[in-house]
Amino acid sequence: MTKRVAIICGGRSSEHEISCISAGGVLAAIDRSKFEPILIGISKSGKWFLLDEKTPLSINDGVLPTIAETGTSVTLDAAGFHSEGKNLNIDIVFPLLHGPYGEDGTIQGLLEMADISYVGSGVLASAVAMDKSFAKPIFAAHGIKVAAGFVVRASEWAKDKASIQKQADLLGYPVFVKPARGGSSRGTTKVKSAAEFVAAIEEAHRFDPKAMVEQEIRGKEIECAVLEIDGVAKASLVGQIKIDPKYDFYNFEAKYLDSATTIELPASIDQKISDQIRAKAVEAFISLGCSGLARVDFFLTDNNEVIINELNTMPGFTATSVFPKMWAATGVGYTDVITHLLNAALTRNNGVLGN
Numbered sequence: 001m002t003k004r005v006a007i008i009c010g011g012r013s014s015e016h017e018i019s020c021i022s023a024g025g026v027l028a029a030i031d032r033s034k035f036e037p038i039l040i041g042i043s044k045s046g047k048w049f050l051l052d053e054k055t056p057l058s059i060n061d062g063v064l065p066t067i068a069e070t071g072t073s074v075t076l077d078a079a080g081f082h083s084e085g086k087n088l089n090i091d092i093v094f095p096l097l098h099g100p101y102g103e104d105g106t107i108q109g110l111l112e113m114a115d116i117s118y119v120g121s122g123v124l125a126s127a128v129a130m131d132k133s134f135a136k137p138i139f140a141a142h143g144i145k146v147a148a149g150f151v152v153r154a155s156e157w158a159k160d161k162a163s164i165q166k167q168a169d170l171l172g173y174p175v176f177v178k179p180a181r182g183g184s185s186r187g188t189t190k191v192k193s194a195a196e197f198v199a200a201i202e203e204a205h206r207f208d209p210k211a212m213v214e215q216e217i218r219g220k221e222i223e224c225a226v227l228e229i230d231g232v233a234k235a236s237l238v239g240q241i242k243i244d245p246k247y248d249f250y251n252f253e254a255k256y257l258d259s260a261t262t263i264e265l266p267a268s269i270d271q272k273i274s275d276q277i278r279a280k281a282v283e284a285f286i287s288l289g290c291s292g293l294a295r296v297d298f299f300l301t302d303n304n305e306v307i308i309n310e311l312n313t314m315p316g317f318t319a320t321s322v323f324p325k326m327w328a329a330t331g332v333g334y335t336d337v338i339t340h341l342l343n344a345a346l347t348r349n350n351g352v353l354g355n
């Protein structure tokens with residue numbers, strides 16, 4: 001019997017469009033001999049709709065896809081998914097949502113209450129990974145190095161800009177200023193001098209009342225994909241993000257709107273270092289209590305120091321996204337990655353008493 005899989009995309013976060021593209025990828029690749037996909041879109045204002053599979057979910061003439069507020073509505077509550085008075089009888093949910101209201105434990109909590117299996121990390125791991133200011137001290141406690149930095153809440157900023165600016169001066173420029181719960185580099189600025197600091201904090205606060213200031217780490221950006229295969233967290237080959245030097249850092253444009261960014265797979269780094277990064281990626285995954293999948297992003301400095309940048313519990317998931325590409329290079333194709341994730345979901349070790 002095929003399992004009915006709800007693929008949920010869109011959502012209220014700034015990564016709405018990227019989520020739609022990921023869903024398009026999964027719909028095209030899911031093994032239909034095992035799974036029957038049902039597409040559910042969440043509009044930017046948070047309304048849920050049952051969508052036709054043919055809903056356009058790719059970039060068209062440079063225009064990113066979004067979920068329109070038309071069509072049959074869907075509800076999810078403790079009694080499960082319903083549409084037009086009927087239970088949709090969903091066996092597994094693939095919450096392909098990035099950022100707040102999706103990747104952060106909120107939908108995971110709703111699914112726990114409804115007692116429905118879902119792909120990926122559970123409530124706590126999702127919530128902790130989403131907020132970089134909480135994830136970083138946990139990584140550090142597990143012996144995984146992080147960049148020096150501090151948090152700037154909008155309320156503190158309103159009270160005392162001068163002393164916060166002084167703290168940034170002490171870190172030394174450049175610093176990176178970013179939303180604590182951001183993604184896709186939105187609201188992130190490389191601040192090259194004290195004069196640019198105020199504008200950068202205000203920009204980060206447009207996305208999140210909690211901003212982070214971090215010392216710049218100079219080095220390669222190395223990513224590793226962790227996938228739970230038959231109950232064991234495995235690390236992929238590591239890849240190096242190669243950004244066109246016209247970009248200051250791996251910003252939104254470099255990530256999505258330009259073909260100038262590539263990933264070198266495997267990264268041409270020393271085997272020993274790459275093994276070390278793979279081991280740290282699995283450690284990071286376990287340290288936050290993750291399940292299913294995560295993309296773990298590191299910096300590798302010129303003197304071979306490995307510093308973790310962040311862990312994404314629902315990374316970009318189109319066929320050409322980094323996560324599936326890293327697994328393809330490791331010998332597990334996109335369709336099989338999806339099958340592993342849906343099988344892992346059925347074990348429910350992401351549940352409230354799981355990992």
Ligand SMILES: Nc1ncnc2c1ncn2[C@@H]1O[C@H](COP(=O)(O)OP(=O)(O)O)[C@@H](O)[C@H]1O
Nearest residue numbers: 147176182183184185186214215216217249250
């Ligand atoms: N401390 C830092 N040092 C150097 N570069 C950084 C630092 N923090 C962020 N960046 C740059 O900004 C990008 C986005 O920051 P990141 O923390 O990964 O947020 P996001 O969740 O938006 O991807 C990184 O890929 C990197 O290019």
Ligand SMILES: [Mg+2]
Nearest residue numbers: 184185297310
């Ligand atoms: Mg990142």
